[in-house]
Amino acid sequence: MKKKEVSCKEVMHHICDSLGEDLNSPKCTNIKEHLDNCPSCQKYFNSVDSTIQFYKKYNVQLDDKGHQRLLSVLGLDTDGKE
Amino acid sequence: MINTSNNITEEHLIEEARNGSKTALAQLVKNYEQTVFNFAFKVCRNKDRAEHAMQETFLSMIKSLNQFSGKSKLSTWLYTIVSNHCLMLARSQKKYDYTSIENDDGLIEDKNVIDWKYSPEKISENDELKTILDEAIKKLPPDYRIVFVLRDIEGLSTQETSEIVNLSVPAVKSRLHRARAYLRNELNNTLGK
Numbered sequence: 001m002k003k004k005e006v007s008c009k010e011v012m013h014h015i016c017d018s019l020g021e022d023l024n025s026p027k028c029t030n031i032k033e034h035l036d037n038c039p040s041c042q043k044y045f046n047s048v049d050s051t052i053q054f055y056k057k058y059n060v061q062l063d064d065k066g067h068q069r070l071l072s073v074l075g076l077d078t079d080g081k082e
Numbered sequence: 083m084i085n086t087s088n089n090i091t092e093e094h095l096i097e098e099a100r101n102g103s104k105t106a107l108a109q110l111v112k113n114y115e116q117t118v119f120n121f122a123f124k125v126c127r128n129k130d131r132a133e134h135a136m137q138e139t140f141l142s143m144i145k146s147l148n149q150f151s152g153k154s155k156l157s158t159w160l161y162t163i164v165s166n167h168c169l170m171l172a173r174s175q176k177k178y179d180y181t182s183i184e185n186d187d188g189l190i191e192d193k194n195v196i197d198w199k200y201s202p203e204k205i206s207e208n209d210e211l212k213t214i215l216d217e218a219i220k221k222l223p224p225d226y227r228i229v230f231v232l233r234d235i236e237g238l239s240t241q242e243t244s245e246i247v248n249l250s251v252p253a254v255k256s257r258l259h260r261a262r263a264y265l266r267n268e269l270n271n272t273l274g275k
Binding site: 043044047048050051052053054055056057058059060061062066067069070071073074075076 | 104107108111112115116119120123124129132133136137140141144196197198201202203205206211212215219230231234235262263265266269270
């Protein structure tokens, strides 16, 4: 399975690291073979990745009023005066 | 993730702030306010509560700056403080009906593996999608939410995350796995074609 610039080896390393397995262990080899040939698992992997991307891209900005309120709460709203 | 590329300047700012410079303190706050606010929002899912958590975080920072040893990064220290404030806020609220995900059963099922009708690129222009994301993550217990946001959203390592939330590395991996699977299932139920 290939996705973006991440290589299969990296994916496998991550999976097998989580499992506490070596990359060439029978369990890891079986997982790789399964992933290569299983559209369902590939979709599942993609949907977990999309879940992370959704939350990563959902950002909010602190506006200028929020910044000023923060400085006021902290007693720092003195325009740099010491 | 908080940008720490300017460590020399940051060390200098911390030193100046400890010596009473309000200008240095204001600069430190400015450097991190957006990241702390965004992190707090991603955990609280409410702008007012996020702003409150951010204010409490910087009040704590100012109060304890003399105790900051510099052994960890300032960013790591701030993540620890804001995480604790977010947890305290969550606990002080009227009890929310979080979903228990202590048990793995049913989190990963090989049925219903379907394509989704939206891609992550659509998030900025779609308020309905934002509501769906908010509602899904609000059901996740806050301590799981924090692990998910630190590790997957902020991009911290498992080791850094474990130090911030005071859990072992295996416990962080376990919580992350469950949080990912739970959120993925929730979104799959709503976004599946």
